[in-house]
Amino acid sequence: xxxxxxxxxxxxxxxxxxxxxxxxxxxxxxxxxxxxxxxxxxxxxxxxxxxxxxxxxxxxxxxxxxxxxxxxxxxxxxxxxxxxxxxxxxxxxxxxxxxxxxxxxxxxxxxxxxxxxxxxxxxxxxxxxxxxxxxxxxxxxxxxxxxxxxxxxxxxxxxxxxxxxxxxxxxxxxxxxxxxxxxxxxxxxxxxxxxxxxxxxxxxxxxxxxxxxxxxxxxxxxxxxxxxxxxxxxxxxxxxxxxxxxxxxxxxxxxxxxxxxxxxxxxxxxxxxxxxxxxxxxxxxxxxxxxxxxxxxxxxxxxxxxxxxxxxxxxxxxxxxxxxxxxxxxxxxxxxxxxxxxxxxxxxxxxxxxxxxxxxxxxxxxxxxxxxxxxxxxxxxxxxxxxxxxxxxxxxxxxxxxxxxxxxxxxxxxxxxxxxxxxxxxxxxxxxxxxxxxxxxxxxxxxxxxxxxxxxxxxxxxxxxxxxxxxxxxxxxxxxxxxxxxxxxxxxxxxxxxxxxxxxxxxxxxxxxxxxxxxxxxxxxxxxxxxxxxxxxxxxxxxxxxxxxxxxxxxxxxxxxxxxxxxxxxxxxxxxxxxxxxxxxxxxxxxxxxxxxxxxxxxxxxxxxxxxxxxxxxxxxxxxxxxxxxxxxxxxxxxxxxxxxxxxxxxxxxxxxxxxxxxxxxxxxxxxxxxxxxxxxxxxxxxxxxxxxxxxxxxxxxxxxxxxxxxxxxxxxxxxxxxxxxxxxxxxxxxxxxxxxxxxxxxxxxxxxxxxxxxxxxxxxxxxxxxxxxxxxxxxxxxxxxxxxxxxxxxxxxxxxxxxxxxxxxxxxxxxxxxxxxxxxxxxxxxxxxxxxxxxxxxxxxxxxxxxxxxxxxxxxxxxxxxxxxxxxxxx
Numbered sequence: 049x050x051x052x053x054x055x056x057x058x059x060x061x062x063x064x065x066x067x068x069x070x071x072x073x074x075x076x077x078x079x080x081x082x083x084x085x086x087x088x089x090x091x092x093x094x095x096x097x098x099x100x101x102x103x104x105x106x107x108x109x110x111x112x113x114x115x116x117x118x119x120x121x122x123x124x125x126x127x128x129x130x131x132x133x134x135x136x137x138x139x140x141x142x143x144x145x146x147x148x149x150x151x152x153x154x155x156x157x158x159x160x161x162x163x164x165x166x167x168x169x170x171x172x173x174x175x176x177x178x179x180x181x182x183x184x185x186x187x188x189x190x191x192x193x194x195x196x197x198x199x200x201x202x203x204x205x206x207x208x209x210x211x212x213x214x215x216x217x218x219x220x221x222x223x224x225x226x227x228x229x230x231x232x233x234x235x236x237x238x239x240x241x242x243x244x245x246x247x248x249x250x251x252x253x254x255x256x257x258x259x260x261x262x263x264x265x266x267x268x269x270x271x272x273x274x275x276x277x278x279x280x281x282x283x284x285x286x287x288x289x290x291x292x293x294x295x296x297x298x299x300x301x302x303x304x305x306x307x308x309x310x311x312x313x314x315x316x317x318x319x320x321x322x323x324x325x326x327x328x329x330x331x332x333x334x335x336x337x338x339x340x341x342x343x344x345x346x347x348x349x350x351x352x353x354x355x356x357x358x359x360x361x362x363x364x365x366x367x368x369x370x371x372x373x374x375x376x377x378x379x380x381x382x383x384x385x386x387x388x389x390x391x392x393x394x395x396x397x398x399x400x401x402x403x404x405x406x407x408x409x410x411x412x413x414x415x416x417x418x419x420x421x422x423x424x425x426x427x428x429x430x431x432x433x434x435x436x437x438x439x440x441x442x443x444x445x446x447x448x449x450x451x452x453x454x455x456x457x458x459x460x461x462x463x464x465x466x467x468x469x470x471x472x473x474x475x476x477x478x479x480x481x482x483x484x485x486x487x488x489x490x491x492x493x494x495x496x497x498x499x500x501x502x503x504x505x506x507x508x509x510x511x512x513x514x515x516x517x518x519x520x521x522x523x524x525x526x527x528x529x530x531x532x533x534x535x536x537x538x539x540x541x542x543x544x545x546x547x548x549x550x551x552x553x554x555x556x557x558x559x560x561x562x563x564x565x566x567x568x569x570x571x572x573x574x575x576x577x578x579x580x581x582x583x584x585x586x587x588x589x590x591x592x593x594x595x596x597x598x599x600x601x602x603x604x605x606x607x608x609x610x611x612x613x614x615x616x617x618x619x620x621x622x623x624x625x626x627x628x629x630x631x632x633x634x635x636x637x638x639x640x641x642x643x644x645x646x647x648x649x650x651x652x653x654x655x656x657x658x659x660x661x662x663x664x665x666x667x668x669x670x671x672x673x674x675x676x677x678x679x680x681x682x683x684x685x686x687x688x689x690x691x692x693x694x695x696x697x698x699x700x701x702x703x704x705x706x707x708x709x710x711x712x713x714x715x716x717x718x719x720x721x722x723x724x725x726x727x728x729x730x731x732x733x734x735x736x737x738x739x740x741x742x743x744x745x746x747x748x749x750x751x752x753x754x755x756x757x758x759x760x761x762x763x764x765x766x767x768x769x770x771x772x773x774x775x776x777x778x779x780x781x782x783x784x785x786x787x788x789x790x791x792x793x794x795x796x797x798x799x800x801x802x803x804x805x806x807x808x809x810x811x812x813x814x815x816x817x818x819x820x821x822x823x824x825x826x827x828x829x830x831x832x833x834x835x836x837x838x839x840x841x842x843x844x845x846x847x848x849x850x851x852x853x854x855x856x857x858x859x860x861x862x863x864x865x866x867x868x869x870x871x872x873x874x875x876x877x878x879x880x881x882x883x884x885x886x887x888x889x890x891x892x893x894x895x896x897x898x899x900x901x902x903x904x905x906x907x908x909x910x911x912x913x914x915x916x917x918x919x920x921x922x923x924x
Contacts, residue, residue, distance in 0.1 A: 188690025358716025735807025
């Protein structure tokens, strides 16, 4: 719903600082509806169910069912129909779960907005934004709704998705009539390129400019992955091969004098059982289930392709702050010329003191320290909210800036005392290239600019310094002293920022007056050290990328175990001096990139890729997007990341934790392994079924399995046990192997030979069991077919345990590590027992009860081969 475009402040009396109340926002949400575009119609459950019958082989089988009914074979017709329905239900459940998984992904990946409600800045789902809301926007944010700028500093917007023009559009605060084109308007779906500000929402949902052109928000990728495409092609090849073999079996039987109708039904049933038409769908289910497991571990996968690539990851390039560290900055030391100060307290606890030589400092007698602290508090966009009764304060903003706010609380005792003293006029936001931030403020009619940023950048713009309360001109000796102090702090793993100021009427960052340095620590995450060790065992190289000082970064990396004997630590300046050829020659030795800007990340990714490495790259800022997109696995920060970075990413870390990346890589390897296990089992079983009928035809034996028995095998063994393999938890050594090559085929490392060999053994053992029983049972065809049926089913149920691992025997990986597989096998075996021993089932499936001798044949031919196979692969 669109409000009239008049002056945003005059239209309604909504406070810039307090925004709407929660109650008012709820009323507006009921009136105007959710802030979302009309979604594509979802596929209904009924349509998904009906689609299960829209398959060529199913149509043929339904036709065969009708023929059976007309020919008086009512029991066969009903049973085949029931089997068709059960298969359809299983397919429906799988596809419905997949749809729900993808919907859940889309919901989690939806954008958020920072809104002022009840006087507090809150992060809410963008769909809950209402007209009249006051939003906070900054570089990298995707704009949640059509808005007008009511307070801003250097705001520029990328409106290319609406206009096609790639040039950023500068925005201005306009106090008069707002009919000035789009100079003060920001539009839903567009991106803030630079600056920060407050906007007031004037339109949401389909009433926005985006809604008018029916454009859509970013969605989860749903196209087929490369693996799905390969298996889809494989499925088509197998369909042709299976149809040829099935036709040969049918024709051979007819030539031998078998009933034409029965042989037709045999051919159709065998084709239905043998053709793996569900391969791509099963892969989708496996990927979707894996994605759900990743979500539980705080990794949100936006593109299914990423799941395949994760298992190939050889290099993880990670930001330091918040990912390798706790992202809870605490200022521990302050330096002004010739003075060092200690700050007590840790984390976001506001209790603590500032001391010098173990004595508490009196700010009234230390003007330089007082001005330094003022600079840190005023040149700052973080805030602390008042705690609820019995609760703790909440913090909004960058952790580095929060540390200065907490320092100000420790020094001045009142978090708003200093900020209220200085009225902000203008801001020059932090820029990753400039590496500094400045604000122009007014105090009692006097204007003053405060700046903070990287030591070398701020110091290079300083001409003077405040020393013992006096402004003095600085020289090279002074600069060397400051750099020495900064390096000393950095060696202690402290991140160092310099602070400066000057009295000025404009925000020009030159001729500054140096104040001091603040050294803060962001402790490494305790669990990251183990994760890095796990990476190294898995053949994965962890690389730190940070804007911090080289010594700070090196100290943290050393604590985490990232530094090896021949490791290199280089800075952005050193990187700039390197040619691509030189960088390529040393890239595999570099473990830390310090003092780098986001533009360097893109070059780093390209260098690793030229060395045939599969690279995962993390990022949070808008300028990280090109590197994130170029990386094989682009990873955005879920907490600190901008919307632009999230849109470019393949995966989002919901907890911004390096350990989560390692867990995702592990899960990617497990998923890929499980897909191979499933393929090994399913295709070997299918080959066994086809060869059973084909070998029997070549040997001029009677039909070893009736059509309804073939369909039963397909239901009993190709269903639940096969799906249960996709739920394997992964082997203990999954992260002790080297990463696989990204160009490696799904059937690499001898998988095809295992499939064909095991399929042949299943087929031969079934035919042998059938032939032997025919001999010793004096031609009792029903008993021989029952033995063949049991041998085929049991061979496949034994084989499913072999497929739990390609490298280890089932005796090593354990029989009972997958409860779903155990339940699936028990269910299939119970179904077999019902068919063999229940009279009314016997009449339907043409079976008879077996004795001990019969079961001896079944277990010998099915179990012995499986046992020998397991022992063989175990030795291998």
